[in-house]
Amino acid sequence: xxxxxxxxxxxxxxxxxxxxxxxxxxxxxxxxxxxxxxxxxxxxxxxxxxxxxxxxxxxxxxxxxxxxxxxxxxxxxxxxxxxxxxxxxxxxxxxxxxxxxxxxxxxxxxxxxxxx
Amino acid sequence: xxxxxxxxxxxxxxxxxxxxxxxxxxxxxxxxxxxxxxxxxxxxxxxxxxxxxxxxxxxxxxxxxxxxxxxxxxxxxxxxxxxxxxxxxxxxxxxxxxxxxxxxxxxxxxxxx
Numbered sequence: 001x002x003x004x005x006x007x008x009x010x011x012x013x014x015x016x017x018x019x020x021x022x023x024x025x026x027x028x029x030x031x032x033x034x035x036x037x038x039x040x041x042x043x044x045x046x047x048x049x050x051x052x053x054x055x056x057x058x059x060x061x062x063x064x065x066x067x068x069x070x071x072x073x074x075x076x077x078x079x080x081x082x083x084x085x086x087x088x089x090x091x092x093x094x095x096x097x098x099x100x101x102x103x104x105x106x107x108x109x110x111x112x113x114x115x116x
Numbered sequence: 117x118x119x120x121x122x123x124x125x126x127x128x129x130x131x132x133x134x135x136x137x138x139x140x141x142x143x144x145x146x147x148x149x150x151x152x153x154x155x156x157x158x159x160x161x162x163x164x165x166x167x168x169x170x171x172x173x174x175x176x177x178x179x180x181x182x183x184x185x186x187x188x189x190x191x192x193x194x195x196x197x198x199x200x201x202x203x204x205x206x207x208x209x210x211x212x213x214x215x216x217x218x219x220x221x222x223x224x225x226x227x228x229x
Contacts, residue, residue, distance in 0.1 A: 042219030107159035
């Protein structure tokens with residue numbers, strides 16, 4: 001059973017370009033979460049998606065960032081007009097569901113975005 | 117909102133010793149807590165979780181203790197091995213169904229042979 005897959009693993013973009021980060025959840029998982037990690041910091045929640053639905057995007061910056069999880073294919077985190085401050089590791093996690101007790105989230109290896 | 121803090125940013129132990137990593141959280145209503153291990157260049161790896169209806173939970177060589185009175189969480193690793201060297205994060209679930217994880221900054225555990 002393959003784990004959460006993310007690609008690319010490393011992405012270099014110049015300021016003003018667009019970055020597209022892809023995440024394929026574990027087989028059987030329909031819930032996807034994106035987190036951002038700055039150097040020496042813990043992960044910060046960005047967005048929670050189910051197939052074709054954004055459930056909670058309270059951690060997403062108001063501008064330039066968007067996320068989707070289409071019916072077919074991976075979840076995409078899109079950053080338009082990147083700036084140096086967007087440089088970070090972006091992690092995707094998936095879970096089989098949610099519940100009042102919480103569900104274990106399985107993380108992918110991350111995409112390390114560098115903006116030059 | 118929730119905030120999560122760790123008591124020590126680094127911890128160095130000898131191989132074979134027991135390790136204890138501590139974490140504090142702010143929201144007394146929090147009811148789902150998780151410990152993750154992150155090795156360099158990798159994503160966080162689930163270690164163990166605990167819900168607020170428990171005080172203690174044991175896994176393989178790991179134990180998580182939850183003290184709701186003082187809002188404190190700890191991870192104990194028995195007989196620490198070099199492969200345990202990593203950054204350890206505690207995370208607290210929120211968002212109704214506990215899907216929104218708030219992470220602490222992490223403790224770097226170094227195991228000396």
